[in-house]
Amino acid sequence: DAALRRYAKYQERSYVNSEEYKSISDVLRNIAISQYRIDWHLRAAGVECSPENRVAFLREGNPLDCEGMDLQTALECPDWALTGLREAFPDEDLLSKELRALMQPAPLDLRVNTLKCQERIDALRGIIDAGYDATSTPWSPIGIRLEERTALGRIPGLLDGIVEPQDEGSQLVASLLQAQPGETVADFCAGSGGKTLQLAASMKNKGRLYSMDVSEDRLERGKPRCKKAGVSNVQRQVVQEDMTSKDKWLKRRKGTFDRVLVDAPCSGVGSWRRKPDARRTWDTFDDGFENGIDRLANLLPLQQQILQRASRLVKVGGRLVYVTCSLLPQENEKQIMQFLDSDVGAGWRVESPPSDFTIPFEVEGKFLRLTPAQHNTDGFFAAILTKT
Numbered sequence: 001d002a003a004l005r006r007y008a009k010y011q012e013r014s015y016v017n018s019e020e021y022k023s024i025s026d027v028l029r030n031i032a033i034s035q036y037r038i039d040w041h042l043r044a045a046g047v048e049c050s051p052e053n054r055v056a057f058l059r060e061g062n063p064l065d066c067e068g069m070d071l072q073t074a075l076e077c078p079d080w081a082l083t084g085l086r087e088a089f090p091d092e093d094l095l096s097k098e099l100r101a102l103m104q105p106a107p108l109d110l111r112v113n114t115l116k117c118q119e120r121i122d123a124l125r126g127i128i129d130a131g132y133d134a135t136s137t138p139w140s141p142i143g144i145r146l147e148e149r150t151a152l153g154r155i156p157g158l159l160d161g162i163v164e165p166q167d168e169g170s171q172l173v174a175s176l177l178q179a180q181p182g183e184t185v186a187d188f189c190a191g192s193g194g195k196t197l198q199l200a201a202s203m204k205n206k207g208r209l210y211s212m213d214v215s216e217d218r219l220e221r222g223k224p225r226c227k228k229a230g231v232s233n234v235q236r237q238v239v240q241e242d243m244t245s246k247d248k249w250l251k252r253r254k255g256t257f258d259r260v261l262v263d264a265p266c267s268g269v270g271s272w273r274r275k276p277d278a279r280r281t282w283d284t285f286d287d288g289f290e291n292g293i294d295r296l297a298n299l300l301p302l303q304q305q306i307l308q309r310a311s312r313l314v315k316v317g318g319r320l321v322y323v324t325c326s327l328l329p330q331e332n333e334k335q336i337m338q339f340l341d342s343d344v345g346a347g348w349r350v351e352s353p354p355s356d357f358t359i360p361f362e363v364e365g366k367f368l369r370l371t372p373a374q375h376n377t378d379g380f381f382a383a384i385l386t387k388t
Contacts, residue, residue, distance in 0.1 A: 025149075030058055032276035033103050036073045037064040075099040078279045080292025081269055084328030088369075098327070101372035102379070106273035108146040109137060110155070111166040114201045115230045120144065123163055126156040139359060139375065140171040161228040166194055169270075169370040169377030173323045174198045174261065176368070176382055178354060181206035183258040188212050188310040193222030193234070195263060200231040209234050214241040243305040250313065257313040259320070264303045266324035266331050267296055270379020273372055296330075303335050308344040311387070319351065320385045325378055332381035333367050339385075351384040 031038070031054050038057050039049040041064075047053055065074055071092075072082060077099055089095040110127075112120045120136060124144050127134045132155070137143030144163065146155075157163045174195040179185045179202045187196045190211040200209055211234050213219050219236040226234050240247035268278050283292035307322055314320050322339075324331050339345040350366045353359075363369045368382040 027055070027058075029105065029276060031055065033076065034058070034064055035280065036076045036078075037069065040069060040073050041066075071096070076103055076276075076279060078283055078292060080283060080296055081267065081279070081328065084330055085269070087329050088327050098371055098373045102269075102272040103276070104273060104372065105149070106167070106372075106378065107376070108149045109166060109168045109171075110144040110146070110158070110163040111140075111171050111198060112142045112144060113162055113164055113197070113229050114142060115205060116160070117157070117162045123157050127163075130156045137168045137171075139377070140168045140175070143168045143171050159228075161230060164194070164197060164225075164229065166198070167274075167378045169375065169380040170195065170325075171198065172357075172359070172370065172377070173263075173321070173368070173380050173382040175202070176353065176357070176384055177202075177259050177261050177319065177321045179203050179207075179209070179259055183207045184210075184256060186210045186212055186257050186260045186310070186313060188239075188260055188262045188313075189264060189306065190222065191215075191218045191263075193219070193225055195261060196222060196234060197225060197229050197231060199261065200226070200229070200233055203233060205231065205233045207233060210237050211235070212237045212239050214239055243302065243309065247309075250309065254312050255315045257315060258318050260310050260313050260318070261321050261323065262307055262310045263323045264306055264331075264335075265299065266303070266326040267299065267328060268325055269327045270325040270371075270381075273378060296328075300330055300335070303331060304338055307335060307339050308342065311339070311344055311348065311385075314387045316387055318387050320348075320387070322383045322385065324381050326381060327369070327371065327379040332369075333363055333383070336367065336383045336385070347388050348385050349388055351386045353384065 035054065038054050041057060041062065042049050042053055075096060077085065086095060089098050112123045117123045120142060124134060124136060127144065132146055133148065134144055134146050137145050152158055152165060155163065177199065179199045181204045183203065184207060185199055185203065187199055190196050190213050193211050196209065196211045203209060211219060211222060216238045219238065237249060239250060267282060268275065272278060282295065289295040289298060311320055322336060326332060340348060353361050359368065361368045370377045370380040372379060
């Protein structure tokens with residue numbers, strides 16, 4: 001998207017037409033999804049691994065996979081993620097299946113905003129009538145899927161807030177909170193508020209919904225989204241980023257929330273279909289870390305601190321749902337087990353999925369893991385916890 005914006009600026013206009021969008025995005029995605037293999041071939045030929053040579057390699061139509069290429073390179077898997085993925089999928093065939101699924105383009109999923117459209121079929125019909133190849137999502141009852149990505153502004157209902165871009169997996173994990181009208185609910189790591197909008201619709205704009213984040217800028221970006229969606233029960237709250245000291249606002253509200261969603265910052269392994277370059281950017285961004293393994297190790301304590309901080313908001317009998325878009329056990333089930341073994345986690349229990357949730361919780365029989373290969377969603381983890 002950033003490259004497309006730069007291209008439009010270079011062309012001295014504010015838009016990219018659909019033909020340009022597809023052409024440029026295809027080239028960029030093909031390089032991002034194939035770079036480990038392309039570089040393997042270039043190094044074998046004694047050629048510099050430059051952007052120009054990568055594009056040239058693709059344009060020549062050279063095969064990417066070949067005999068002698070190691071499995072890790074063939075599956076486009078970085079060092080920092082390999083150990084965790086092997087732990088999650090110990091069978092090599094299953095691991096290969098999951099990683100190859102993460103190399104495929106993702107469909108464009110939309111969430112129907114039930115504040116503006118009660119029946120999914122009404123929104124779906126309008127999209128189909130406009131000439132799009134669209135279907136209902138197989139798992140989420142409020143989802144619509146377009147098999148081919150397109151300019152969002154042209155999709156019927158999107159500019160009116162009737163539909164909102166949101167992966168089906170994201171819709172499913174947010175639905176586990178089961179936010180109800182009249183409750184006090186928090187989206188603890190809300191960002192610009194994609195899941196906040198879904199929670200507001202679930203609450204039918206009734207009750208108090210707090211959109212929380214350490215970044216005021218991210219929260220501000222959620223304002224126009226709420227307005228477009230017709231959401232009126234959201235209050236934005238910047239929380240203290242420093243985990244070593246107490247946040248006074250949070251302390252005053254200890255034990256007052258019915259439900260809290262913790263969409264924790266994570267490595268984003270499950271989103272590689274949509275962000276194929278993240279395999280490398282995680283390893284190369286200069287955040288003061290030597291490599292991706294070091295960066296991941298630094299993230300894990302933060303995830304636990306966020307989970308413990310958010311849990312203090314929940315009242316007895318209340319629910320917390322912990323979510324990541326990662327497939328790595330150290331960010332997921334291991335965080336939950338560490339939390340339950342902590343002093344803060346005493347009195348919490350793992351909850352079963354709602355009776356109408358059709359996907360089994362297969363991780364240790366307690367937790368949900370969505371994957372591109374099994375569910376055709378982005379990769380997600382979710383755990384439901386209840387305070388007793």
